[in-house]
Amino acid sequence: MAVTDHFLIHFEVLAVTSASRSLAPCQQRRIITPSMASNFAMAFSANELCSSGAANIPACPDAFLGLFDSTCLTIMESIAPLVKRRSRNSVDPWLNDTTRALRRRCRQAEQKWKKDGLHVSLTMLRDSLLSYQKAVKDSKSQYLSNTILNNSHHPKVLFNTINAVINPQATLATEGSVVNCNLFQRYFIDKVLNIRRNISMSLPHVPPVSQVCHIFDSFTLISLHQLKKLVAHLKPTSSPLDIVLARIIKEAIDTVGPTLVNLINGSLRSGLVPTALKHAIVRPLLKKVNLDPADPANFHPISLLPFLAKVMEKVVLTQLQSHLEGLDIADKFQSGFKARHSTESALLRVHNDIAMALDAKHPIILALLDLSAAFDTVDHAVLLSTLEHLVGLRGTVLNWFSSFLRDRTFSVIIDEFSSDTVQLTSGIPQGSTLEPLLFSLYLTIGVNYIQA
Numbered sequence: 377m378a379v380t381d382h383f384l385i386h387f388e389v390l391a392v393t394s395a396s397r398s399l400a401p402c403q404q405r406r407i408i409t410p411s412m413a414s415n416f417a418m419a420f421s422a423n424e425l426c427s428s429g430a431a432n433i434p435a436c437p438d439a440f441l442g443l444f445d446s447t448c449l450t451i452m453e454s455i456a457p458l459v460k461r462r463s464r465n466s467v468d469p470w471l472n473d474t475t476r477a478l479r480r481r482c483r484q485a486e487q488k489w490k491k492d493g494l495h496v497s498l499t500m501l502r503d504s505l506l507s508y509q510k511a512v513k514d515s516k517s518q519y520l521s522n523t524i525l526n527n528s529h530h531p532k533v534l535f536n537t538i539n540a541v542i543n544p545q546a547t548l549a550t551e552g553s554v555v556n557c558n559l560f561q562r563y564f565i566d567k568v569l570n571i572r573r574n575i576s577m578s579l580p581h582v583p584p585v586s587q588v589c590h591i592f593d594s595f596t597l598i599s600l601h602q603l604k605k606l607v608a609h610l611k612p613t614s615s616p617l618d619i620v621l622a623r624i625i626k627e628a629i630d631t632v633g634p635t636l637v638n639l640i641n642g643s644l645r646s647g648l649v650p651t652a653l654k655h656a657i658v659r660p661l662l663k664k665v666n667l668d669p670a671d672p673a674n675f676h677p678i679s680l681l682p683f684l685a686k687v688m689e690k691v692v693l694t695q696l697q698s699h700l701e702g703l704d705i706a707d708k709f710q711s712g713f714k715a716r717h718s719t720e721s722a723l724l725r726v727h728n729d730i731a732m733a734l735d736a737k738h739p740i741i742l743a744l745l746d747l748s749a750a751f752d753t754v755d756h757a758v759l760l761s762t763l764e765h766l767v768g769l770r771g772t773v774l775n776w777f778s779s780f781l782r783d784r785t786f787s788v789i790i791d792e793f794s795s796d797t798v799q800l801t802s803g804i805p806q807g808s809t810l811e812p813l814l815f816s817l818y819l820t821i822g823v824n825y826i827q828a
Contacts, residue, residue, distance in 0.1 A: 406456040413627035419451040421631050434642040441639060441650040448619045470519035478508040531718045543664060552791030560660045561788040561795040563672035568752045592699040593771035595644035598691055600633050606690055615680040616657050622683040640688050647775030653685035656786040656805060679806035689809035705766060705820055713812035751815055752803040756781045759818050767817060
């Protein structure tokens with residue numbers, strides 16, 4: 377038996393490693409090719425729905441939309457079947473061929489230094505890295521300067537650009553699972569319920585006195601020309617609920633347009649909004665990068681609606697705005713959601729009033745009111761009463777807005793996981809084309825009450 381003077385030592389070491397770059401989860405998606413729109417248009421034109429669906433206005437928009445969706449799904453499965461792909465990381469827009477070449481040179485210098493370990497190789501690596509960092513900094517500065525210069529008269533673009541620099545976009549740092557999806561959904565629902573529960577009921581709701589001289593009781597049916605013009609001005613933003621991408625719909629509007637015209641006119645004539653267009657997908661987005669991703673309170677609910685819902689809402693919005701032009705109910709001091717007005721015009725007005733009061737040696741009191749979850753806590757009964765008595769909506773038009781607000785649902789999605797579907801009992805759908813105008817009209821009765 378061998379004898380040794382060595383002893384076995386047991387110990388634990390906490391190894392701290394640098395955070396590895398996590399790979400984006402694999403998701404099912406369709407491979408979009410340049411010929412996708414033309415292939416879709418060709419297949420749709422050969423389908424029976426293209427001829428029969430454009431012939432008559434459907435009496436049941438729900439059934440007609442279901443037939444349209446099933447037809448589109450069959451076509452998409454034949455020309456672009458779902459495949460699993462890993463999402464690519466977004467690329468900063470200021471990176472160009474020069475910065476990419478310098479980055480490759482840095483990698484080559486790093487590999488050379490790791491291979492030979494010479495001091496001259498390390499110096500080359502440092503020089504290459506400094507050159508790359510300087511090129512990226514200069515390219516970013518030039519990109520931001522050009523963006524600000526080209527959008528000097530667009531406050532929204534300027535604000536978004538500056539905000540993106542000061543507050544970088546936060547990514548979702550929560551693991552995707554059904555449990556987490558339901559957790560976020562429960563938090564978003566409870567937040568709205570708690571706010572509505574705490575709203576003071578000391579002042580009973582009194583319907584506004586009907587003083588409307590212009591009544592809006594029926595929609596004007598749209599034509600194919602009007603639809604094509606409207607769709608051309610919409611951004612091609614798609615939702616996971618879209619069977620066909622918005623971009624393809626826009627490019628193939630000559631083929632699918634007649635069918636969509638009948639779908640929209642069927643909704644306008646019946647005063648019913650298809651149920652499938654009243655469901656929203658919500659994705660939680662971290663408010664700031666330095667916040668705790670384990671706390672649902674640190675997330676914004678980003679709502680995504682079907683593209684066809686936005687098209688239909690745009691048609692209704694155009695006719696509602698035309699009706700409002702004959703009424704004098706808009707508050708003259710409103711700056712939000714108003715043409716040629718913004719936070720800039722609101723600040724100018726407040727600054728001017730304060731300056732004039734100071735010159736006149738008058739006392740100044742500034743009251744600021746922040747409404748938490750303002751859009752989500754809108755009472756449907758109050759909003760519909762305002763639309764009826766103050767705006768003058770009647771008949772089919774009022775029924776359409778009642779259908780638009782009623783039986784709305786949403787589900788939370790993280791990666792490929794989804795929560796249960798839950799019904800909403802209050803609020804105006806976020807991301808809706810009608811959201812800003814409806815909220816402004818909802819506040820009108822409150823503004824009138826305060827001024828009275």
